[in-house]
Amino acid sequence: MNDMxxxxxxxxxxxxAANMTRFIEQVNRQYELDISDYxxxxxxxxxxxxNFWSEVWDFCGVIxxxxxxxxxxxxxxxxxxxxxxxxLNFAENLLRSRSDDTAIYFRAEDQVDYSLTHARLYxxxxxxxxxxxxxxxxxxxxxxxxxxxxxxxxxAMLAATSLxxxxxxxxxxxxxxxxxxxxGQTEPRFLFTVDGYFYNGKSHDLNVKTRDICAQLPSxxxxxxxxxxxxxxxxxxxxxxxxxADPVDSIDFVPRRFDDPLYVLYSSGTTGxxxxxxxxxxxxxxxxxxxxxxxxxxxxxxxxxxFTTLGWMMWNWLVSGLASGAALVLYDGSPFYPDGEVLxxxxxxxxxxxxx
Numbered sequence: 001m002n003d004m005x006x007x008x009x010x011x012x013x014x015x016x017a018a019n020m021t022r023f024i025e026q027v028n029r030q031y032e033l034d035i036s037d038y039x040x041x042x043x044x045x046x047x048x049x050x051n052f053w054s055e056v057w058d059f060c061g062v063i064x065x066x067x068x069x070x071x072x073x074x075x076x077x078x079x080x081x082x083x084x085x086x087x088l089n090f091a092e093n094l095l096r097s098r099s100d101d102t103a104i105y106f107r108a109e110d111q112v113d114y115s116l117t118h119a120r121l122y123x124x125x126x127x128x129x130x131x132x133x134x135x136x137x138x139x140x141x142x143x144x145x146x147x148x149x150x151x152x153x154x155x156a157m158l159a160a161t162s163l164x165x166x167x168x169x170x171x172x173x174x175x176x177x178x179x180x181x182x183x184g185q186t187e188p189r190f191l192f193t194v195d196g197y198f199y200n201g202k203s204h205d206l207n208v209k210t211r212d213i214c215a216q217l218p219s220x221x222x223x224x225x226x227x228x229x230x231x232x233x234x235x236x237x238x239x240x241x242x243x244x245a246d247p248v249d250s251i252d253f254v255p256r257r258f259d260d261p262l263y264v265l266y267s268s269g270t271t272g273x274x275x276x277x278x279x280x281x282x283x284x285x286x287x288x289x290x291x292x293x294x295x296x297x298x299x300x301x302x303x304x305x306x307f308t309t310l311g312w313m314m315w316n317w318l319v320s321g322l323a324s325g326a327a328l329v330l331y332d333g334s335p336f337y338p339d340g341e342v343l344x345x346x347x348x349x350x351x352x353x354x355x356x
Contacts, residue, residue, distance in 0.1 A: 064088025139164030196229030300325030
């Protein structure tokens, strides 16, 4: 064991430029400390958790009103309240840029390949948010997605959360019963779906499954369908393209409390029906910012990828990369089609291509 050597060690220049290094320097200046490494920072984050998370808020540039109090009843885990006076909006923190740089890269196996700029992403979110507001969406309402890992899913999530709604999702590989078991508990008013999707070199029509799901979800008032696999609209749904074709220039972000709900995720369902797991707005945002910026060293302009679907919490983790200025890389389909190197080829292509 003593002969083992690291496969890679960062250069001193990389260490000096790291977000983690800059954060430690900020903490040392602010509190007259002498933290010199990760272990010492970790220990300080436990010993002085209020100041640690306050510094994370400031360092990561959270958009919102932090308020005066950082932690109330911190020694009582079930009663503890973080940032009880704070107000913020999740979507506003992810839509910081309106530039013409690429915000999202997307590929669905070898069938679909396109991207969205930050400006276009903001415009689509603005149009969809305006439509949802006109349909009567209110803070706390649930909005569900039965979608592939595609840019439109990010747009729909941001539009819903910009208005203070709660987002919940599954992926198209889920069967009818699995979707109903989940959405039947959260009772969404709006459902976003797609005509079909691609997996393992084949196209899969989703229209019949969507009809069966909607028939068992009486809470759903409106269905919005996205065209992806050319199966057409064979359900009672509003066409996505018609909504985003209506140009809207700005978003009226609804301020929410730090602990207000943002996402409802689900347990696996291996021991009965899936259990709902609610994640709050502020906790999700600040935890993801901390992980991305400090522990993953994400910088503005970086490209962030994780192979996931909308049925896994890693999708929620991935899309928060926008708050750190990263461009999201989305891939939907089999990671082994046409072979096991497909994701590596996609990563290499994006790595060697210049940023637009």
